[in-house]
Amino acid sequence: MISRFLFTGADRKVFWTIIVLLAVAVLVPALNLLLPTDHPFHVPNQIVSLVGKYLTYAMLALALDLVWGYCGILSLGHGAFFALGGYAMGMYLMRQIGTRGVYGNPVLPDFMVFLDWDRLPWFWYGFDQFWFASLMAIAVPGLLAFAFGWLAFRSRVTGVYLSIITQALTYALLLAFFRNEMGFGGNNGLTDFKDILGFSVQADGTRAALFAASAIALALFLALCLFITDSKLGKVMVAVRDAESRLRFVGYRVEHVKLFAFVVSAMMAGVAGALYVPQVGIINPGEFAPANSIEVVIWAAVGGRGTLVGPILGAIAVNGGKSYFTAAFPEFWLFALGGLFVAVTLFLPKGIVGSISSFRGRMNTQSALRSQKIADMEAAE
Amino acid sequence: MTILLRAIFAAILLFSSLHQAGADEAELRTIIAKFASVKKFTDTQSVINELAQSADAAAVPALKALADGELNILKSDGTVVITRKEGDGFVYSDPLSGETLGTAGKSDFRKVKIKNSIRRSIGGLLSSLTLGSTDPTVRLQAAEALFSKADPDALAQLDAAIADETSGDVRERMLQARAATVLAGDNDPEAKLQAIAVVSGRGDRKALAVLNAFAANENAELVAARQAAIDRVNDALASWQAVQNIWYGLSLGSVLLLAAIGLAITFGVMGVINMAHGEMVMLGAYTTFVVQEIIRTGYPGMFDYSLAIALPLAFLVAGAVGFALERGLIRHLYGRPLETLLATWGVSLILQQAVRSIFGPTNREVGNPSWMSGAYEVGGLVITANRLWIVVFCLVVFVTLLFVLKRTRFGLQMRAVTQNRAMASSMGIRTPMVDALTFALGSGIAGIAGVALSQIDNVSPNLGQGYIIDSFMVVVFGGVGNLWGTLVGAFTLGVANKFLEPYAGAVLAKILMLVFIILFIQRRPRGLFALRGRAVET
Numbered sequence: 048m049i050s051r052f053l054f055t056g057a058d059r060k061v062f063w064t065i066i067v068l069l070a071v072a073v074l075v076p077a078l079n080l081l082l083p084t085d086h087p088f089h090v091p092n093q094i095v096s097l098v099g100k101y102l103t104y105a106m107l108a109l110a111l112d113l114v115w116g117y118c119g120i121l122s123l124g125h126g127a128f129f130a131l132g133g134y135a136m137g138m139y140l141m142r143q144i145g146t147r148g149v150y151g152n153p154v155l156p157d158f159m160v161f162l163d164w165d166r167l168p169w170f171w172y173g174f175d176q177f178w179f180a181s182l183m184a185i186a187v188p189g190l191l192a193f194a195f196g197w198l199a200f201r202s203r204v205t206g207v208y209l210s211i212i213t214q215a216l217t218y219a220l221l222l223a224f225f226r227n228e229m230g231f232g233g234n235n236g237l238t239d240f241k242d243i244l245g246f247s248v249q250a251d252g253t254r255a256a257l258f259a260a261s262a263i264a265l266a267l268f269l270a271l272c273l274f275i276t277d278s279k280l281g282k283v284m285v286a287v288r289d290a291e292s293r294l295r296f297v298g299y300r301v302e303h304v305k306l307f308a309f310v311v312s313a314m315m316a317g318v319a320g321a322l323y324v325p326q327v328g329i330i331n332p333g334e335f336a337p338a339n340s341i342e343v344v345i346w347a348a349v350g351g352r353g354t355l356v357g358p359i360l361g362a363i364a365v366n367g368g369k370s371y372f373t374a375a376f377p378e379f380w381l382f383a384l385g386g387l388f389v390a391v392t393l394f395l396p397k398g399i400v401g402s403i404s405s406f407r408g409r410m411n412t413q414s415a416l417r418s419q420k421i422a423d424m425e426a427a428e
Numbered sequence: 429m430t431i432l433l434r435a436i437f438a439a440i441l442l443f444s445s446l447h448q449a450g451a452d453e454a455e456l457r458t459i460i461a462k463f464a465s466v467k468k469f470t471d472t473q474s475v476i477n478e479l480a481q482s483a484d485a486a487a488v489p490a491l492k493a494l495a496d497g498e499l500n501i502l503k504s505d506g507t508v509v510i511t512r513k514e515g516d517g518f519v520y521s522d523p524l525s526g527e528t529l530g531t532a533g534k535s536d537f538r539k540v541k542i543k544n545s546i547r548r549s550i551g552g553l554l555s556s557l558t559l560g561s562t563d564p565t566v567r568l569q570a571a572e573a574l575f576s577k578a579d580p581d582a583l584a585q586l587d588a589a590i591a592d593e594t595s596g597d598v599r600e601r602m603l604q605a606r607a608a609t610v611l612a613g614d615n616d617p618e619a620k621l622q623a624i625a626v627v628s629g630r631g632d633r634k635a636l637a638v639l640n641a642f643a644a645n646e647n648a649e650l651v652a653a654r655q656a657a658i659d660r661v662n663d664a665l666a667s668w669q670a671v672q673n674i675w676y677g678l679s680l681g682s683v684l685l686l687a688a689i690g691l692a693i694t695f696g697v698m699g700v701i702n703m704a705h706g707e708m709v710m711l712g713a714y715t716t717f718v719v720q721e722i723i724r725t726g727y728p729g730m731f732d733y734s735l736a737i738a739l740p741l742a743f744l745v746a747g748a749v750g751f752a753l754e755r756g757l758i759r760h761l762y763g764r765p766l767e768t769l770l771a772t773w774g775v776s777l778i779l780q781q782a783v784r785s786i787f788g789p790t791n792r793e794v795g796n797p798s799w800m801s802g803a804y805e806v807g808g809l810v811i812t813a814n815r816l817w818i819v820v821f822c823l824v825v826f827v828t829l830l831f832v833l834k835r836t837r838f839g840l841q842m843r844a845v846t847q848n849r850a851m852a853s854s855m856g857i858r859t860p861m862v863d864a865l866t867f868a869l870g871s872g873i874a875g876i877a878g879v880a881l882s883q884i885d886n887v888s889p890n891l892g893q894g895y896i897i898d899s900f901m902v903v904v905f906g907g908v909g910n911l912w913g914t915l916v917g918a919f920t921l922g923v924a925n926k927f928l929e930p931y932a933g934a935v936l937a938k939i940l941m942l943v944f945i946i947l948f949i950q951r952r953p954r955g956l957f958a959l960r961g962r963a964v965e966t
Contacts, residue, residue: 198946198950206766208953210766211901212946380781382777388775389778393760
């Protein structure tokens with residue numbers, strides 16, 4: 048496996064990205080914590096939390112790439128899995144507040160006291176344990192994806208129809224989480240977090256640790272995706288994308304392949320959400336907005352779908368641009384984002400990474416042809 | 429605002445009609461003049477009673493002014509006048525003729541003091557006095573007021589009024605008011621039994637209130653009759669509620685249909701996923717805003733025609749944007765539906781931000797023309813004019829569109845291109861132009877929908893976003909490529925949503941509908957009315 052990383056071109060890119068991510072996971076927290084603030088190589092706190100956020104977005108884009116780039120399923124509802132993972136972590140963080148809330152109730156979060164609830168709803172049980180919340184951050188998106196995918200893929204809802212109903216799914220969840228009666232804080236969501244695993248979420252050390260955790264998790268997911276796409280199953284997934292009915296007639300159970308990719312992808316999105324929430328300090332129903340999920344698609348498209356590395360670059364580049372534009376020219380950001388959607392679909396259908404690869408591929412064949420010609424000419428002389 | 433205007437209008441109508449009823453003016457004048465010499469509340473009450481005995485509707489303005497604290501006595505000569513604040517001073521007028529007598533400061537008057545019990549008795553008196561008005565609508569209002577108030581003392585006046593009444597409707601209302609009065613007073617059980625029957629015959633909320641207020645503890649027969657009557661009224665109310673729900677559902681369905689019908693063409697017929705569809709609706713709404721703004725500043729008299737002017741303009745604006753979108757972008761993406769989806773989403777973001785930059789991020793005010801405001805009451809059903817017009821309008825748009833598709837040359841070409849592009853092309857149809865025009869038609873209809881939706885929704889840059897998911901749901905539910913499916917889909921979803929709302933609440937009803945559609949798509953991936961045959965395969 049490792050030797051194949053080093054020898055095949057496409058894998059080499061992923062391999063180097065994993066190395067870079069692991070290096071970043073060590074270096075950025077070290078440069079942030081160990082160097083004095085006036086040192087030229089010091090990484091400021093806000094950069095740590097900003098890039099940490101981008102890394103969780105990158106994870107979400109990578110998850111989408113697994114289903115869209117390799118399986119041809121354009122999910123416009125991946126933000127829902129991300130937000131569900133985020134809510135699971137948010138519930139743990141809410142339970143950690145304890146008596147430090149405004150109302151000082153040892154068990155009930157503030158919004159429940161405010162709503163006059165006298166005890167914890169059953170679905171909040173167990174969320175005071177970190178292991179349980181982490182498990183739920185993976186299991187809940189996974190189960191939802193399983194139920195949804197099992198229904199949708201079995202009845203052969205494909206293409207645009209699937210995109211539209213995934214959008215309806217996240218829209219329905221958006222409306223549901225806005226309701227106070229749901230027991231997830233309604234409009235305001237979950238916020239005012241204090242501790243994670245006993246460490247203050249505000250502390251520099253915790254931030255750095257969360258950053259490192261995000262970078263390492265992204266590296267692990269990248270390796271996992273490479274493993275999946277490089278396996279025989281990965282080849283079948285690509286076949287699903289390119290010729291679904293042919294594959295079905297050949298005898299493969301297409302819906303099982305799709306379901307596997309969809310569930311794994313949803314779980315990855317859930318982990319991304321769980322890492323996102325402690326870093327930004329809030330989760331609210333706005334994360335379910337259909338527009339957010341469509342934005343994830345453009346991250347993957349800009350970087351290059353079906354390249355694994357591309358979506359990561361795309362997520363970081365687009366969000367970096369967003370942070371810059373919304374601060375410098377707030378009026379201009381939607382023009383830029385809209386233009387990006389149009390330009391990428393028209394002129395860069397393979398994305399940045401895909402286009403570079405095919406460009407280099409052309410150059411290589413050309414140079415190979417040229418050297419072949421020279422060799423021929425020399426042979427002729 | 430309109431309610432206030434209407435109340436003022438009704439009051440003017442009431443007063444103007446009452447003046448004609450004045451009979452013995454001199455006698456009334458002497459009674460009213462007694463207000464100047466009252467010392468105690470009991471004196472005030474006895475003057476009011478005298479006015480009541482006169483049974484002359486001309487006393488109404490004075491009584492009304494008394495209840496509102498506007499009946500004053502001029503300190504200089506002791507005349508009783510009605511005052512109205514104007515600027516810093518008060519304009520005072522004659523209580524009977526309404527003729528303006530002059531202006532004076534606040535200190536020049538002494539107010540005729542009243543208390544709540546007097547105010548109440550004036551209220552009952554006003555209704556019974558207006559029973560004698562020449563205007564049937566005023567008499568009807570008086571009977572309605574007496575029905576709700578059920579003042580036992582008004583029985584004699586009601587009987588007299590019923591005997592004189594010529595209009596059948598008013599007479600019926602008066603009989604009902606009499607029945608309510610009988611129930612409130614100390615009458616024999618036989619009369620009360622009949623009264624219960626009459627009151628329950630109304631079958632509305634007011635009847636229920638009267639029956640609930642009626643204490644029938646003394647007589648077992650009456651108790652049973654009252655309970656039966658309450659049940660009857662409740663049943664009647666429930667069936668009216670169902671009818672009202674159907675109406676709300678149709679109204680919601682017509683909004684959904686308007687928003688979705690353009691999409692039924694671009695998505696349903698052409699197979700193009702246009703995520704910027706909602707923004708076409710928004711452009712139509714903003715066109716209406718601009719038209720109204722120009723009319724407001726330049727030609728205020730034309731305001732009632734603003735929507736008629738905005739309709740063709742909205743069609744042209746949205747249609748032109750749609751045409752440009754098809755030529756410039758979508759035609760490069762045919763056969764790549766997911767890319768089309770993303771690119772048009774980008775266009776929708778650009779259009780939103782463009783409108784936000786030009787018109788600002790806040791809601792813009794779009795007014796209702798006069799013929800679209802107000803409401804009609806049919807039995808227990810309340811129908812607002814703007815909703816009624818939107819239902820009518822959406823059906824007109826639907827029929828027109830059906831006509832264009834089935835009976836015109838362009839429609840024929842359009843159907844030919846969607847059914848078999850190669851064959852249509854070889855028959856000499858310019859397929860690229862037909863594509864562009866079809867897309868422009870779908871977008872233009874979205875623009876027209878925007879004109880209608882501007883009447884009931886906030887006109888903001890986010891207007892379109894609220895409709896895009898619903899529109900897709902309607903088209904997918906109804907079945908792609910089938911206008912009738914869209915019609916049935918829109919109205920089914922609208923009515924079902926409104927029937928769920930009382931049980932589940934508005935938000936949960938919407939969630940349930942979305943879940944229902946998601947599950948429905950699993951059963952019938954091609955929608956309610958699926959196309960059959962070769963077209964399905966491509």
